[in-house]
Amino acid sequence: MIPSRHMAKHSQTEAIQQAIEVQELAPPASGLPSALRRWRRWRQRAVIPYLFLLPFLLLFSFFILVPLLYALWTSFFVERLIGGTTFVGLQNYQEVLHDGNFWEGVRNVLLLLFTQVPLMLGLALVLALLLDSQIVRLKTIFRLGYFLPYAIPSVIGALLWGYLYSAHIGPFAQLAELLHWPPPPFLTAAGLLPSIANILTWQWTGYNMVILYAALQAIPPELYDAARVDGASGWEIAQRIKIPLIAPAIVLTVVFSIIGTLQLFNEPQIMTAIVPNLIQDHYTPNLYAYNLAFTNQQYNYAAAVSFGLGAVVFVFSYVFMLVTYRRGQR
């Protein structure tokens, strides 16, 4: 969706440029031999741009394309104690499809995707609208305060909440004890997923809010001043004018959240150290792939699991973008 729009624009400019070049070419202005001119034009059009792109493309190839292709390649093999490495085609993928551990991890991240992400983005949108409205003062303090958790490495965030959840040194457990209540069940089998959801909400709401807030600030106020004069309430303006206008920013936050949530790793990895018996090595697909590779040395199967996850990520972001795009077209 994103590139297609650029493409439209660029093919247009390209056409104009070509038109100009054709015009320039028509009368042989100078006495240069045509081969030299052609080389100059070729250099201008292809060599220099690719030279400029070279640093990026080199690193991109070496650290994204090559590892990807290499992983794809290894995922077609199996390493056995006897017999060494053998080509097995798609067998690893077949195994992933029937791997209960993989799907359990997928279920966990999907659960987060359908509960935590709407909650977080809803909250981010409400906060952004409130800070954009005229009823609030001291906006800077609120905005900075909400954004603060984003400045904290997610590992540190997870560590921090691990302590806050603790039944021994956590303030919530201490408060509960004071009131003679049982300690809150943060780090239990049932409470774990909500606990992780809370860490994610805490860490990322402000970030999403800033994206939405910035988009709101970019709306020219004239667009809703008329509505305000006509007596439209703040809520109506938000619903009818502001939210539709910042739809692209909302789509962006959703896509980022889909990608980030499905690839969840840091929080459960840190939680493993805190509650080792609660988090299995396959709590999320990413954690599963990591443990397969680095604990069990099953690189081939780990690669297949990673691509399985990649497919899930692709399907969800693609379907989401397709749906919103279709809706936008109507």
Next chain:
Amino acid sequence: MARIGSLPAGGPVAATRQTSARAVGRRSGWTLRGLVLLFLVLMLVYFVIPLFWLVVSATKTNDELFSTFGLWFAPDFHLLENLHDVFTYDDGIFVTWLTNSAYYAVVSALGASLIATLAGYTFAKLSFPGRELVFAIILGSIMVPNTALAIPTYLVLSKVGLVNTPLAIILPSLVTPFGVYLMRVYAEQALPDDLLDAARVDGASEWRIFWSIALRLLAPGFVTVLLLTFVGTWNNFFLPLVVTNNPAYYPLTVGLANWNQLSQTFSGSRILYTLVITGSLISVIPLMIGFLFLQRYWQSGLTFGSLRS
């Protein structure tokens, strides 16, 4: 973007009509305002309280962590001793991690933003065969899960003997597809074609046009990518976790996670609790200061990524 907060645009007439419309619902307006403020303050407490706990806890001894209420200070102030412990524990390994994090983040951020700016400029302002295809491939790579990359990156790096070197963390961090996307969008907006064409007519080489004209005009975008990459590298956990296993090359995130693991496994070494807590506080401070002072840039960065999508 420069919008004057509470002044209603549209002149005095609109302003009076607006106030009269408002006066009707003034009473309900006040309670609504109060409720909204209450909600915003509660949310502020939610977002800030973990940090407050971190600050308070960094001033406590291990015993006090268990025996005193977490959200208020203990009678004695133990911060300096904790800081001393953090910086001297295990022959001052924490200082190594701190320098590593700073080194990785600074080098990666500078390199990545320069490379991304050059690439973004090229995509935006030079037309060449294969442009949209190459760009689409780069954009598509944003969706690749980081494990799908980290594990093979580790294998590739170990093949060329780079595992357990600073380059193993820096080189992959130099690739920011999202940065290229941001710089392309930014360059399209910020660089007038006329200006570049004028320079071309004057005979400036393409490199000179980029280096002495474009780069200067792209400076705000450059700083934004710089900040995003700095934060990304400083906060990165997965990549260094995978490509280093020598504590001498750990950044703060991996080092602290390691201390945390130790503190949870061996109940005897509870001293590590204060180390992890105080160390976390130290690791958080540089970015918070940076964010406060460079607000303008991160905000504009997050914006121009979303405005034109």
